[in-house]
Amino acid sequence: MVGISEYIAIVSAVIGLIYAVILIRYILSRDPGTEKMQELANYVKQGANAFLRREYIWITPVAIILAAVISLTVKPYGLVALGFAIGAAFSALAGYIGMSMTVRSSSRTAEAGRKGMDSALMVAFRGGSVLGMTVPGLALLGLAIFYLFVPQPAAVVGFGFGASVIAMFVRVGGGIYTKAADLGADIAGKIEAGIPEDDPRNPGVIADNVGDNVGDCAGMGADVYESYIVTALAAILLGTLVFEGGSVFGVSRPDLVPYPLVIGGMGVLASIAGGLAVRGAKRGKAMAALNRGLYVAAIIASILDVVVTLYLFSFDLKFAYAMAGAVILGLVVVIVIEAVTDYYTSYRFGPTKAIAEASQTGSATNFLSGFATGLKSAAPIALILVVAIAISYSLGNWAVGASCSPNTICSAGVYTTSITTMSMLSLTGIILSIDAFGPITDNANGIVEMAGIEGVREVTDELDAIGNTTKATTKGFAIGSAALAALSLFIAYQSEVSAAYLNHGVTNPPEYVLSDPLLLIGLLIGGLLPFYFSSFLIGAVGKAGFKMVNEIRRQFNEIPGLREGKASPDYEKCVDISTRAALRELVAPGALAILTPIIVGVVLGPVALGGVLIGSVVSGVFFALMMANAGAAWDNAKKYIETGMYGGKGTPTHAAAVSGDTVGDPFKDTAGPSINSLIKVLNTISIVFVLVFVMLHL
């Protein structure tokens, strides 16, 4: 049944996209609130759209140059570039649609808050679900249709690269934007001018709210879209080793190569079911409703996955059981990572409480405590990933009865590992819904504050706090899945290199043995990259935030009556500063990420490049986890103190916690998540240009 996997994927994707349209209609039919609320939401919408538009315009020439280079150098000529264009365009489209709805959902969430917790939560969650459905829907649709017409795994590579390039720039650009605005508004407004957060007198407040959307919605969406695509790509490439040529099953089954897309499709359906289970939220227990959605989605996904897997692999039941096991493992990993991240970053538990306690002796001890917590949190997640790799790999080898010698790639084992990763990412729909819930509730709370709406604050405050937690836990998902995706991509890279050598008559392609100094050099360069890359991003937030501080100070000094609330600030000027700064500061880290693998590949060759890929994962994943979790823990330690602990707001203890939160912002929202994009883009570039590098080093 050639094409059945693609058709299942296409049907599921279309169902997901139709559901997204239903959600859009639902959101637009809600009451957008008072005129003041609409006006404020409109400022944010305009700022966010303007940024995304300018960012896309900025990326276009880079994308065109890359597409041209690919067209001329990478076979199958043209098709890879076509895949690149579709992969990139769909990423941009998904981000645009998703963000269009988050900016429209915030005032509606605020307005729904008047009717109670359940209404507000439904609007916010469904608003976020548009991104949640669009990302896997478009990714799957694009991949499946493309593969149906061009059933060549090599051509799909372009698709992944397109997704990577967009994600790289949108993630990094959004990350710099959001925290430059946040830092500037906090320092010049909250700390210096002494006005509350989200006060309409603060000229940076709109830029701050725009930042939540371009960072946590568009940036996160592009990041996960990329992970989704590249994982599917890696699984497809590795699938050719298992299903083609008949070396594993005796018969060649190329129709099963696109099987990973089926897993994606089942995840879309399960995410819809999970989303529908998010209802009936009560005051004080709203988080339970979101968690229910995640659990329902995971359970439905595992049932659907098992059924379809047993059906597709009915010709070899042992293999079918192994695949089903690998898929369920992926779903379990998602749940466990979410729980562990919650433990380390929520103030219901010890680690974050300890940070709050340490704030009593000042910002230095607050900082050290949060930093140590971030470092510690990487350990259980590393253990989860390691155990997942080990179990999944063993399942594949058990199924085909392979007694792999230590020196050969066991194709079945590495294939099941990539399927476990694909299974994790199949929950993208529900995860992104929960994530994009964050900027909506954050903005809704801001609008309530700015428009001075009475009686809703309790509802939106709780939603905002929950949004903070979900943003943190979904980052754990994004980093963990990116790490596994990168490992799958690396295996795919290796097999592409070997194939390229074989095609040129070299029967002993290079191996990646640690005694080879080129590999060690590559590992060291790769290990350095996340650190060096982060230094640019953290520096960029500092520089851009400094400019924002100066602009806000200027407005307070030069606009008479602003401080007293009698005059309006110039929001646009601040939005413009963030926009320009984000785009300018994008250049250096972007160039670093794109040029490093090309230079290493050309100068040192494919073995050293392999070292770079693995080295970046080995240091990057823990560094990213540390930054993401420390940042979230600082944020929540501050919130814990704001509940009245250790004297609450206005105390030196609170000031120390605010300082830790400010440090944590670029950690968790700029540098940490950007490392995801870095380690993936390194891999996709390497795979795209693998032939070029091999030719130069034959």
Next chain:
Amino acid sequence: MVGISEYIAIVSAVIGLIYAVILIRYILSRDPGTEKMQELANYVKQGANAFLRREYIWITPVAIILAAVISLTVKPYGLVALGFAIGAAFSALAGYIGMSMTVRSSSRTAEAGRKGMDSALMVAFRGGSVLGMTVPGLALLGLAIFYLFVPQPAAVVGFGFGASVIAMFVRVGGGIYTKAADLGADIAGKIEAGIPEDDPRNPGVIADNVGDNVGDCAGMGADVYESYIVTALAAILLGTLVFEGGSVFGVSRPDLVPYPLVIGGMGVLASIAGGLAVRGAKRGKAMAALNRGLYVAAIIASILDVVVTLYLFSFDLKFAYAMAGAVILGLVVVIVIEAVTDYYTSYRFGPTKAIAEASQTGSATNFLSGFATGLKSAAPIALILVVAIAISYSLGNWAVGASCSPNTICSAGVYTTSITTMSMLSLTGIILSIDAFGPITDNANGIVEMAGIEGVREVTDELDAIGNTTKATTKGFAIGSAALAALSLFIAYQSEVSAAYLNHGVTNPPEYVLSDPLLLIGLLIGGLLPFYFSSFLIGAVGKAGFKMVNEIRRQFNEIPGLREGKASPDYEKCVDISTRAALRELVAPGALAILTPIIVGVVLGPVALGGVLIGSVVSGVFFALMMANAGAAWDNAKKYIETGMYGGKGTPTHAAAVSGDTVGDPFKDTAGPSINSLIKVLNTISIVFVLVFVMLHL
């Protein structure tokens, strides 16, 4: 000429030790200052001795258990354990002698300051030189005599392990001690009670001064001693591949296996010459005198090394040139790393100035700026290491005309790499002299302040500031050389694993190929270790510092007249708290470092363990550099502001910089340097127990 290398090494080591005795007599002949100064120095001496004694007592049972385990499991039975005992005992002895002199040199430096800069610098430098001469002297003497009687590289392994275990505990214990005391004294004394640094009313001030000695002197000494030993060990093990069996030169030349000890010997002689060139220091330019010492030592070492290398390898001139090139390269690397570290951490240059500037907007921006600087500083040092590996490896292969296929170890190339590392470490004498200068001048300045001596402050202030810089730059040396040492050890580990397999009749020993999931799992575990390990250390400093704060608060509250200077504080109580805390908090990270390789080796086998070794270097070296350099840069940014920039002391800008300095303390003095010990001890344990692991996984 069997034994010539050993004899050259022994004679050089003895000359070094005799010079150390001359220095000791010189120091003891200086005027120890007024009675008050002597009394204060005596407190520090007693505290430091007490800590080191208790630490050694604490380590002894661990060492005995390990020695017993080694005696029973590792061949050649008994001899390895003997090496272990000598390696450990000499490390402890060198640390004890070195520290005995630093605590005696401080009051003498202060007193010499009355006569001027040159006298004070001479006393401080020569006091530090005792450690500088004792460490390589004892290391070389022990190794050479042991090898002369037991010319079995396998037995020397125990020597390295002994050095590692001591270094692990002394580095970590000293690191926790020094910063717990510093943090506590700063927060409760400087910040809360508002009394100046080094004020005798502060109950924690003696513990703080003790900490400088046990951390920067004993800890650094044990760390570098370990690097020295394990690098020699790795070079000796790799030398057997080149010189034994005749595969490279046609004849077997086992007499050349201990050649690395000759390089060490020349370094001792050159360091004496360099030390003698440290004189004629003028006010405001004291740093130049120290730099002159380093340059003279490097030049003399390169001349001596070239002469002796050309002589020993005269039977193959091409090889001799390659070796001479590798040696000179190592010396150049030391100079360049020192210069780069200086650039990133001294306030004469942009990066540290930028941190000071960022302090104007508070502790959060100060922190982010310093963190970004630390991250950025890792890049040039990574590049230096990568280039050094590439050049050195190429030299070796060029010499033997090997066209190594990508999949085989090129023994000549990896050997020259280990010789480059040995050459770096041959400058240990002068480097440790410059490093131990730091705690002496720091304590001297403290004694001047506490004893209220007039007219010397300008001299000791300048020396103290220089000591700060030298402590930072020598850390760059320690981390860089530890990384290269670990890589050499890893290659040695690989060849030991292969030999073990071959001895058991397995002709295709495992390779460390990146497509092997066990290797990937190992790499991830190894990559995690530096982060997880650091979380314990930073947490430990926080916890111990908190206890110290409470004790100092208690004394201020309960001892009448203390605040007014009419009563004496209970220094001993604070010393005791630091001591107990350091020893207790040592347990978890120590167990993590020792048990992880054993568990991985037993459960997952030698390939996964190889991954752990490399993974820990790939993430650890950059993380360590980041922490060490960020810490030093924060410290100096604060000092820059104290020169009057941005309003100087007492401003909010200064307060923010003090906060950054407090964060940087455990970064640069506890966690950062401890990672050195971690990555080395992982390697030595793995090499010691390699046979056990292989037997379990045959």
